[in-house]
Every structure is written in structure tokens, then in C-alpha cells.
Amino acid sequence: MRPKIGITSYFVKKEELNRPQIRGLPGQDLMVSTMDYSRSVLKAGGLPLPIPLIDEVEYINEIVKEMDGFILAGGTDVNPMNFNAPIKSSLKQINPERDRFELRLLSEILAQRKPVLGICRGFQLINVFFGGSLYQDISENDLTIQEHFCKMLPKYSPCHPLKISTDSKLYSVMKNEDLLVNSFHHQAINDLGEGLQEFGSTKGGVIELIEHKDYPFLMAVQWHPEMMADKYPRQLKVFKLLIENC
Numbered sequence: 573m574r575p576k577i578g579i580t581s582y583f584v585k586k587e588e589l590n591r592p593q594i595r596g597l598p599g600q601d602l603m604v605s606t607m608d609y610s611r612s613v614l615k616a617g618g619l620p621l622p623i624p625l626i627d628e629v630e631y632i633n634e635i636v637k638e639m640d641g642f643i644l645a646g647g648t649d650v651n652p653m654n655f656n657a658p659i660k661s662s663l664k665q666i667n668p669e670r671d672r673f674e675l676r677l678l679s680e681i682l683a684q685r686k687p688v689l690g691i692c693r694g695f696q697l698i699n700v701f702f703g704g705s706l707y708q709d710i711s712e713n714d715l716t717i718q719e720h721f722c723k724m725l726p727k728y729s730p731c732h733p734l735k736i737s738t739d740s741k742l743y744s745v746m747k748n749e750d751l752l753v754n755s756f757h758h759q760a761i762n763d764l765g766e767g768l769q770e771f772g773s774t775k776g777g778v779i780e781l782i783e784h785k786d787y788p789f790l791m792a793v794q795w796h797p798e799m800m801a802d803k804y805p806r807q808l809k810v811f812k813l814l815i816e817n818c
């Protein structure tokens with residue numbers, strides 16, 4: 573039996589959809605999940621199951637019980653109000669409903685001791701969950717001039733190097749400290765959350781790989797391995813690691 577992997581999705585409100593609508597009818601909210609996550613999970617040996625944003629306690633409890641592991645996926649910015657910071661003009665689109673749902677979901681995932689992998693927004697959300705903070709825009713961090721939102725490149729294309737620690741779980745499967753990763757984020761970790769450990773960062777000091785110190789399997793990456801896995805099969809190991817830990 574393949575482990576069932578719940579994948580969080582975009583919640584696209586009807587107000588955000590411009591006409592002509594691509595799918596659905598006027599007045600309908602949509603759940604959107606990019607195919608790269610599901611394809612990568614399947615290829616890595618898991619059963620991908622994108623999950624809708626339904627912010628109800630019973631639903632959350634049951635979905636966590638039902639799944640063997642979770643991916644907190646990419647998406648819009650995390651609302652700085654979640655870490656008690658004032659909103660700055662550099663902030664891009666936020667979705668408070670998704671923040672609230674995913675923070676509750678993560679809390680239940682941890683309560684039921686299920687393995688979890690965070691990607692991009694998921695990486696940032698995990699940090700905020702544990703009491704950490706974010707740079708609302710990476711330019712606030714004047715350590716780096718490196719571009720981290722490489723929209724001028726194809727989705728799979730390496731954008732910057734990353735050094736990972738030999739003590740990390742990821743190193744145990746990658747067998748290499750030096751990775752080249754894509755990059756589609758403009759927020760970044762500032763203060764690290766309680767219990768989290770940094771296991772990889774750029775030369776400029778941008779944190780891109782974290783794990784929880786005590787929890788059985790909680791790993792998060794700032795880049796998008798699901799977009800790279802086809803062209804760079806080594807990136808599939810990120811998903812294999814999650815699945816091995818289910």
C-alpha cells in the first residue's frame with residue numbers, strides 16, 4: 573500500500589477570478605493544486621491526495637487520521653499578523669483563511685504525530701507556527717543581493733547554490749552538501765521558530781532547509797523540489813524521504 577500523502581491546495585475565492593473564468597461558474601470558489609506535487613509524490617512511491625480548505629475541526633481531525641503524511645505546499649504570502657508584525661508595503665497577496673486552516677491542520681498533524689514536509693509557503697508557515705518570524709520581503713535582509721524570485725527562469729532551473737549540513741536528514745539521502753535549487757519566494761525566515769533547526773542556507777544567509785529537533789519527521793525546504801524532480805531526479809529524494817518516514 574502506498575502511503576497516503578495529503579497535499580494542501582490553493583483556495584481561490586470567486587472574487588479573485590477574472591472573467592472569462594477558466595473553470596467553474598461565476599460565484600464558485602475553487603480548489604487549485606499544481607500537478608507537480610501530485611506527480612512527484614506518485615513517482616516517489618506515495619498516493620497523492622490534494623486536500624480542500626474546509627476549516628472545520630471534525631474534518632481536520634479525520635483527514636489527519638486518514639493520511640499517512642502531509643505536504644504543506646506553496647502559495648501566497650503568510651500574513652505577518654500571525655507573528656505580530658505590522659504589514660509592510662512589500663507584502664504580496666495573502667489569504668487569511670488559508671493561513672488559519674493550515675495552522676490548525678499543522679497543529680493536528682503534530683498532535684497525531686504524522687510526518688510533514690513543508691515547501692516554500694509551507695516552510696514559512698511552519699516557522700511561524702513555532703513562533704518564528706519572516707522578512708516580508710527578502711530585500712529587508714541586506715545580507716544578500718541574490719535574486720530569490722527567479723521568474724526569468726524556467727520553473728525547474730537552478731537559481732542559486734545552497735549548502736546543506738551533513739547532520740541533516742536530507743544529506744543522508746542526497747549525499748552532497750552542495751545543492752543547486754530553484755527559487756520562487758520573496759519572503760524569507762528571519763527569527764527561527766522554537767525547536768526548529770537550520771540545516772541549510774545560502775551564502776547570503778537566507779535559510780532554506782529546516783528540521784524540527786525532536787519531532788519524528790518535520791522537514792521543510794524553501795525551494796520547489798516538485799518543479800525540479802523531472803529534470804533533476806535527485807530532487808525526488810525530498811519526497812522519498814517523506815514517504816520513507818510514513
Ligand SMILES: [Mn+2]
Nearest residue numbers: 720754755794
Ligand atoms: Mn531561494
